[in-house]
Amino acid sequence: MANSYELKATVRERVGKGAARAARREGLVPAVIYGDKKPAISINLPYKETELAVFRGGFLSQIGTLDLDGKKITVIAKDFQLEPVRDFVWHIDFMRVTAGDTLTVDIPVRFLNEEECPGIKRGGVLNIVRHTVEMTVPATSIPEAIEVDLANEDLGSTQHISAVKLPEGCQPTITDRDFTISTIAAPAGLNESDEDGEGEGEAEEGEA
Numbered sequence: 001m002a003n004s005y006e007l008k009a010t011v012r013e014r015v016g017k018g019a020a021r022a023a024r025r026e027g028l029v030p031a032v033i034y035g036d037k038k039p040a041i042s043i044n045l046p047y048k049e050t051e052l053a054v055f056r057g058g059f060l061s062q063i064g065t066l067d068l069d070g071k072k073i074t075v076i077a078k079d080f081q082l083e084p085v086r087d088f089v090w091h092i093d094f095m096r097v098t099a100g101d102t103l104t105v106d107i108p109v110r111f112l113n114e115e116e117c118p119g120i121k122r123g124g125v126l127n128i129v130r131h132t133v134e135m136t137v138p139a140t141s142i143p144e145a146i147e148v149d150l151a152n153e154d155l156g157s158t159q160h161i162s163a164v165k166l167p168e169g170c171q172p173t174i175t176d177r178d179f180t181i182s183t184i185a186a187p188a189g190l191n192e193s194d195e196d197g198e199g200e201g202e203a204e205e206g207e208a
Contacts, residue, residue, distance in 0.1 A: 007049055007065075012043055030091050033094045034093070061107060063075070078095050097139045104134060104135070107143055108145045111182070113150050123187040125185045130180075135173060137169065146166060
Protein backbone atom coordinates (compact mmCIF):
# COMPACT_ATOMS: atom_id res chain seq x y z
CA MET A 1 0.00 0.00 0.00
CA ALA A 2 1.21 3.49 -0.80
CA ASN A 3 2.54 5.56 2.09
CA SER A 4 -0.27 7.35 3.89
CA TYR A 5 -0.53 10.70 5.65
CA GLU A 6 -2.66 12.20 8.41
CA LEU A 7 -3.75 15.82 8.55
CA LYS A 8 -5.73 17.68 11.17
CA ALA A 9 -8.76 19.47 9.75
CA THR A 10 -11.39 21.90 10.98
CA VAL A 11 -14.85 22.54 9.57
CA ARG A 12 -15.13 25.69 7.46
CA GLU A 13 -18.41 27.18 8.58
CA ARG A 14 -18.80 29.46 5.57
CA VAL A 15 -18.40 28.44 1.94
CA GLY A 16 -17.61 30.35 -1.22
CA LYS A 17 -14.65 32.32 -2.55
CA GLY A 18 -14.71 34.85 0.28
CA ALA A 19 -14.45 32.15 2.95
CA ALA A 20 -11.66 30.41 1.03
CA ARG A 21 -9.70 33.66 0.73
CA ALA A 22 -10.12 34.29 4.45
CA ALA A 23 -8.79 30.79 5.20
CA ARG A 24 -5.71 31.38 3.06
CA ARG A 25 -5.02 34.69 4.82
CA GLU A 26 -4.95 32.72 8.08
CA GLY A 27 -2.37 30.26 6.69
CA LEU A 28 -4.89 27.50 5.97
CA VAL A 29 -5.67 25.45 2.88
CA PRO A 30 -9.37 25.21 1.95
CA ALA A 31 -10.58 21.75 0.96
CA VAL A 32 -13.73 19.67 0.59
CA ILE A 33 -14.63 16.08 1.47
CA TYR A 34 -17.29 14.32 -0.61
CA GLY A 35 -18.52 10.85 -1.55
CA ASP A 36 -19.90 7.74 0.16
CA LYS A 37 -23.44 9.12 -0.33
CA LYS A 38 -22.88 11.67 2.44
CA PRO A 39 -23.07 15.47 2.34
CA ALA A 40 -19.94 17.32 1.29
CA ILE A 41 -17.98 18.98 4.10
CA SER A 42 -15.96 22.15 3.58
CA ILE A 43 -12.80 22.08 5.69
CA ASN A 44 -9.55 23.92 6.35
CA LEU A 45 -6.13 22.27 6.64
CA PRO A 46 -2.84 23.54 8.14
CA TYR A 47 -0.70 24.84 5.31
CA LYS A 48 2.76 23.53 6.25
CA GLU A 49 1.72 19.91 6.92
CA THR A 50 -0.51 19.88 3.84
CA GLU A 51 2.24 21.20 1.58
CA LEU A 52 4.62 18.47 2.81
CA ALA A 53 2.02 15.77 2.07
CA VAL A 54 1.28 17.12 -1.41
CA PHE A 55 4.85 17.70 -2.59
CA ARG A 56 6.58 14.60 -1.23
CA GLY A 57 5.18 12.66 -4.20
CA GLY A 58 2.37 10.22 -4.94
CA PHE A 59 -0.27 12.34 -3.20
CA LEU A 60 -3.07 11.38 -5.60
CA SER A 61 -2.44 7.65 -5.16
CA GLN A 62 -2.21 7.56 -1.37
CA ILE A 63 -4.87 6.78 1.19
CA GLY A 64 -4.87 9.43 3.89
CA THR A 65 -6.61 10.20 7.16
CA LEU A 66 -8.21 13.52 8.04
CA ASP A 67 -8.67 14.14 11.74
CA LEU A 68 -11.76 16.34 11.65
CA ASP A 69 -12.25 17.69 15.16
CA GLY A 70 -11.37 14.27 16.61
CA LYS A 71 -13.24 12.15 14.04
CA LYS A 72 -10.97 10.15 11.69
CA ILE A 73 -12.07 10.10 8.03
CA THR A 74 -10.27 7.90 5.49
CA VAL A 75 -9.86 9.69 2.16
CA ILE A 76 -8.00 9.84 -1.12
CA ALA A 77 -7.20 13.15 -2.83
CA LYS A 78 -8.88 13.30 -6.24
CA ASP A 79 -7.52 16.68 -7.27
CA PHE A 80 -5.57 19.67 -5.99
CA GLN A 81 -4.94 23.12 -7.37
CA LEU A 82 -1.83 25.26 -7.08
CA GLU A 83 -1.74 29.04 -7.02
CA PRO A 84 -0.60 29.89 -10.58
CA VAL A 85 2.05 32.47 -9.67
CA ARG A 86 3.58 31.35 -6.37
CA ASP A 87 2.82 27.64 -6.79
CA PHE A 88 1.48 27.02 -3.28
CA VAL A 89 -1.41 24.64 -2.52
CA TRP A 90 -4.65 26.46 -3.29
CA HIS A 91 -7.42 23.87 -2.79
CA ILE A 92 -7.86 20.09 -2.42
CA ASP A 93 -10.75 17.77 -3.24
CA PHE A 94 -10.91 14.62 -1.09
CA MET A 95 -13.14 11.59 -1.60
CA ARG A 96 -14.21 9.38 1.32
CA VAL A 97 -12.91 5.80 1.17
CA THR A 98 -14.49 2.81 2.87
CA ALA A 99 -13.50 -0.86 3.15
CA GLY A 100 -14.26 -2.80 -0.02
CA ASP A 101 -14.06 0.24 -2.31
CA THR A 102 -12.33 -0.02 -5.67
CA LEU A 103 -10.59 3.13 -6.89
CA THR A 104 -9.26 4.35 -10.21
CA VAL A 105 -5.82 5.89 -9.72
CA ASP A 106 -2.65 6.61 -11.69
CA ILE A 107 0.08 4.27 -10.46
CA PRO A 108 3.71 5.33 -11.09
CA VAL A 109 5.96 3.08 -13.18
CA ARG A 110 9.31 2.08 -11.67
CA PHE A 111 12.11 0.73 -13.91
CA LEU A 112 14.46 -1.89 -12.49
CA ASN A 113 18.01 -2.89 -13.53
CA GLU A 114 18.71 -0.04 -15.94
CA GLU A 115 22.43 -0.47 -15.24
CA GLU A 116 22.27 -4.13 -16.32
CA CYS A 117 20.06 -3.58 -19.38
CA PRO A 118 21.92 -4.92 -22.49
CA GLY A 119 20.30 -2.36 -24.78
CA ILE A 120 21.27 0.59 -22.60
CA LYS A 121 24.81 -0.80 -22.21
CA ARG A 122 25.10 -0.76 -26.02
CA GLY A 123 24.21 2.93 -26.12
CA GLY A 124 20.44 2.63 -26.31
CA VAL A 125 18.07 5.05 -24.64
CA LEU A 126 15.13 4.20 -22.40
CA ASN A 127 12.13 5.88 -24.02
CA ILE A 128 9.36 6.08 -21.41
CA VAL A 129 5.94 6.12 -23.06
CA ARG A 130 3.97 6.00 -19.79
CA HIS A 131 5.29 7.37 -16.51
CA THR A 132 2.04 6.26 -14.84
CA VAL A 133 -0.62 3.67 -15.64
CA GLU A 134 -4.28 4.26 -14.81
CA MET A 135 -5.52 1.25 -12.85
CA THR A 136 -8.47 0.03 -10.83
CA VAL A 137 -7.16 -1.03 -7.42
CA PRO A 138 -8.51 -2.08 -4.01
CA ALA A 139 -8.72 0.97 -1.76
CA THR A 140 -6.94 -0.87 1.03
CA SER A 141 -3.96 -2.01 -1.05
CA ILE A 142 -2.93 0.68 -3.51
CA PRO A 143 0.56 -0.22 -4.85
CA GLU A 144 3.32 2.36 -4.63
CA ALA A 145 4.37 1.50 -8.20
CA ILE A 146 4.32 -1.16 -10.89
CA GLU A 147 7.75 -2.47 -11.81
CA VAL A 148 9.27 -3.02 -15.25
CA ASP A 149 12.42 -5.17 -15.25
CA LEU A 150 14.95 -4.16 -17.93
CA ALA A 151 17.58 -6.79 -17.07
CA ASN A 152 17.12 -8.72 -20.35
CA GLU A 153 15.93 -5.96 -22.69
CA ASP A 154 18.02 -5.24 -25.78
CA LEU A 155 18.06 -2.54 -28.45
CA GLY A 156 14.72 -2.20 -30.21
CA SER A 157 12.77 -4.03 -27.50
CA THR A 158 9.34 -2.89 -26.34
CA GLN A 159 7.98 -3.32 -22.84
CA HIS A 160 4.24 -4.00 -22.88
CA ILE A 161 1.82 -4.10 -19.95
CA SER A 162 1.34 -7.85 -20.48
CA ALA A 163 4.95 -8.46 -19.39
CA VAL A 164 4.47 -6.66 -16.07
CA LYS A 165 3.57 -8.63 -12.96
CA LEU A 166 0.66 -6.66 -11.52
CA PRO A 167 -0.17 -6.58 -7.81
CA GLU A 168 -3.10 -8.75 -6.77
CA GLY A 169 -6.48 -7.18 -7.46
CA CYS A 170 -5.03 -4.44 -9.70
CA GLN A 171 -6.01 -4.10 -13.35
CA PRO A 172 -5.26 -1.43 -15.97
CA THR A 173 -8.29 0.52 -17.16
CA ILE A 174 -7.19 -0.03 -20.78
CA THR A 175 -8.24 -3.60 -21.59
CA ASP A 176 -8.63 -3.61 -25.38
CA ARG A 177 -4.92 -3.69 -26.25
CA ASP A 178 -1.50 -4.66 -24.94
CA PHE A 179 -0.25 -1.10 -24.61
CA THR A 180 3.39 0.01 -24.55
CA ILE A 181 5.04 1.29 -21.39
CA SER A 182 8.54 1.90 -22.75
CA THR A 183 11.03 1.01 -25.47
CA ILE A 184 14.81 0.71 -25.72
CA ALA A 185 15.63 2.97 -28.64
CA ALA A 186 18.83 2.59 -30.65
CA PRO A 187 21.24 5.55 -30.53
CA ALA A 188 21.18 7.95 -33.46
CA GLY A 189 23.02 6.62 -36.49
CA LEU A 190 22.90 2.97 -35.40
CA ASN A 191 20.66 0.39 -37.01
CA GLU A 192 20.66 -3.33 -37.56
CA SER A 193 22.12 -3.16 -41.08
CA ASP A 194 25.07 -1.10 -39.79
CA GLU A 195 25.84 -3.81 -37.24
CA ASP A 196 25.55 -6.56 -39.88
CA GLY A 197 27.81 -4.61 -42.24
CA GLU A 198 30.49 -4.29 -39.61
CA GLY A 199 30.43 -8.02 -38.98
CA GLU A 200 30.74 -8.85 -42.70
CA GLY A 201 33.67 -6.47 -43.10
CA GLU A 202 35.53 -8.11 -40.25
CA ALA A 203 34.88 -11.57 -41.76
CA GLU A 204 36.17 -10.55 -45.19
CA GLU A 205 39.25 -9.03 -43.63
CA GLY A 206 39.92 -12.25 -41.77
CA GLU A 207 39.59 -14.35 -44.94
CA ALA A 208 41.99 -12.06 -46.82
